[in-house]
Amino acid sequence: MSSEPPSCPSTPIDLDNTMPNNPSQKQYWVWLYFSNVDKEYVECHVMNRAGNPCSKKIKCDFTGSTKGTLLILILSCFQQLCLESLKTSLVYFISDCDLQLSITESTSFRKLLQLCNPKILEILVGQAAVTFHLSSVYFFLQSHICNILECNYQLISFTTDCWTSPNVTAMKAVTGHYLDPDFNLKSILLGLTKI
Secondary structure, eight states: OOOOOOOOOSSOOOGGGGSOSOTTSOOSGGGGGEEESSSSEEEEOOBOTTSOBOOOEEEOSGGGOSHHHHHHHHHHTSOOOOHHHHHHHHHHHHHHTTOOGGGGGOHHHHHHHHHHOTTGGGTOOOHHHHHHHHHHHHHHHHHHHHHHHHSSOOOOEEEEEEEEOTTSOEEEEEEEEEEOTTOOEEEEEEEEEEO
């Protein structure tokens, strides 16, 4: 049993012979569905639902390319963002993930958002705008919680909980629990303070 690697072929491959001799010869399978009408146009032979050939004439130059059309269609799929929804989403993201407000200034964060939506840089805001918007979101949520508690909910249960965080900070929270009209259990954090 030999441990030598398999030998390479001794005859070099001629790459020039792998290409078609006629440069005008169509190399892609899609051209099977078209025939030349003249030097500028081709005719489509794909059958439609009725069983008739399409017979549409398409110009054979770069104006008939679908690359630009596809790019427009892809970019139009992104939801049009408004400044308020973006700022509110950033506030929720930062608070849910317990991040610093300065993350909005980070280059990698901006690149990540641009990857998700290429048009995001047109309206992306910085730390100062998010900080200012944070107070308006806070007051909105405060009034929303008051409205929930004042609604026709007949039974609201209040619970308290105390714990110590990993950095030895003692905390105490008050939470309200209630059932919505569809009998789903809802919980609202009403207060959180250091002990």
